[in-house]
Amino acid sequence: MMHCDALVAGAGPAGSAAAKVLADAGWKVLLANPAGKRVRKIGESLPAAGLRLLQHLKMAGAGFESVHRRISGNLSCWGSAQLDAEDFLRSPDGAGWRLDRDAFDASLRQAAFGAGVVPREAAVQSAVLEQGRWQITLDDATQVTARWLLDATGRGSRLSGIRQRESALVALCGYGEAAVPGFDRTFVEAVREGWWYGAVLPDGRAVLALYVRPEDVKSAQENWHGLLAAALHLHRFFHVPSFAKPDCTLDAGSGRLAALTGEKCITMGDAAMTFDPLSSQGVQTAIYSGMRAAQVILTGDPASYEREFTELRALYRKRLEAYYLRETRWPEAPFWKQFTSGG
Ligand SMILES: Cc1cc2nc3c(=O)[nH]c(=O)nc-3n(C[C@H](O)[C@H](O)[C@H](O)COP(=O)(O)OP(=O)(O)OC[C@H]3O[C@@H](n4cnc5c(N)ncnc54)[C@H](O)[C@@H]3O)c2cc1C
Structure with a gap:
């Protein structure tokens, strides 16, 4: 039997941020995440404000700028056939x-382990609150007791309940080559069937994702090359013939839990609410929600967490x-x- 102040389930951005803030405050924290089970990610972007948040938490890590790829701006064709450029170099945000x-x-x-967080390579299997303490079973049969349970188990989470769906969206992702050397922008193009996202990843591969309704996935897969050819601007930046049929489909729908907090438990990141990838909000909000969850636990004010994220969610949806609608x-x-x- 292991004892801790808080067990954080899920070592993605939300879980690591929450665990570090609690450990910085002197709490004994266990961070549980199954080994080797990797949730597939498309190659996300982090807005400049996200890096500032990490720096504030002392979690940015040395060499951040050499590991990740700088994005100099957006190119978007949305609302008209024209391609608009937004340059981040002129933005105060960077x-x-x-x-x-x-x-x-x-x-x-x-960064979390450096603050004293104890890692555990196992998934949380069940958790029951008994006489004010969580009795938690991990899938390696370890029993853990904790005062607080923090759920950061991501989009597939079932620990805190099922999110209410707000919109349904699926990404069909394919990998190939950029047509422009050193392409360092985020490309978005609206088309009749949905919208394209394109980018070059830190490892040099280019990714193209087509976002469509779930009921259109099959036809989009079958007509992948026709859809690539029909886009107005995509071929200027991506070498279309190098993109084989999409090799993965990812659920990209959005939704949120009815309640983000309960007795001695709190839910963060995607487990609490998922965002439309068009907003590039997921990773930054996961880190922020992890930080805020830990802070409200420390200050004894979980209700403020519920209020804050309800307001943020309303603003995001608007x-x-x-x-x-543009x-x-x-x-x-x-x-x-x-x-x-x-x-
Ligand atoms: C197609 C697509 C494109 C996206 N593009 C962007 C983008 O450009 N920018 C952006 O900011 N966001 C983007 N997002 C969203 C972003 O990926 C998520 O918001 C972010 O990863 C959420 O982080 P998290 O820490 O909440 O969860 P995750 O990063 O998913 O981490 C959850 C962790 O929990 C672990 N886990 C699961 N079950 C258990 C269990 N029972 N016990 C213990 N551990 C468990 C998992 O193994 C995982 O390590 C995109 C999402 C999709 C689907």
């Missing part, structure tokens, strides 16, 4: 970052909806119709 997610997650975990070229197409008059 550059964003294309993450090497394995290296990124590993460096955040190391902005996202306004952005989707695209009016295909009012009859099922993908775009869902954003007008309830679809």
Whole structure:
């Protein structure tokens, strides 16, 4: 039997941030994550504010700028056939970052371990609150007792319940080559079926993802090359013939839990709420929610966490909806119709 002040389930960005903040405050923290079980990530971007947050938490790690790839701006074709450029160099916020997610997650975990967090390579299997203490069973049969249980088990989480779905979206991802040497922007192009995301990853591969409704996945897979060819601007930046059929589909729908806090437990990151990838909010919010979850536990005010994230979520949904509504070229197409008059 192991005893700790807090057990954090899930060592992604949310879990590592929460564990470090609690350990910095002198708590005995166990960070449980199954070994070798890797959740596939597409090659996400982190806005400049996300790096500032990591620096504030002393979790950015040495060599951040050499491991991850600087993003100098966005190119987007949205709302008209024109391609618009947004340059981060002129923005007061500075550059964003294309993450090497394995290296990124590993460096955040190391920062947590450096603060005294105890690692455990096992999944949380069950947790029961008995007389004010959690009795937790890990899938390596270890029994743990903890005062607090923090759930950061990501999009597939079932520990805290099932998120209420707000929108359904699937990413079809394929890898190939960029057509422009040193391409360092995020590319987004709206098309009748949904929208394309394109980027070059830190390892030099280019990724293209087509975001569609779940019911359109099969036809998009079958017609992948036709859809690539039909896009207006994509071929200028990506070497289209190098992109074989998509090699993975990822659930990218968004939703949130009805309640983020309960008795002696709190949910963070994707386990609490998932974001439309168009917003590039997921990783930064995961870190922020991990930090805030730990802070409200330390100050004894979990209700403020619930309030803060309810407000943040409302703002996010308003902005996202306004952005989707800017695209009016295909009012009859099922993908775009869902954003007008309830679809
Ligand atoms: C297609 C797609 C594109 C995206 N693009 C972006 C982007 O450009 N920018 C951005 O910011 N975000 C993006 N996101 C979102 C981003 O990936 C997530 O928001 C982020 O990874 C959430 O971090 P997390 O710590 O909450 O969860 P995760 O990083 O998923 O970590 C959860 C951890 O919990 C572990 N775990 C699971 N079950 C258990 C258990 N029972 N016990 C213990 N551990 C467990 C898992 O192994 C995993 O290590 C994208 C998402 C998708 C699907």
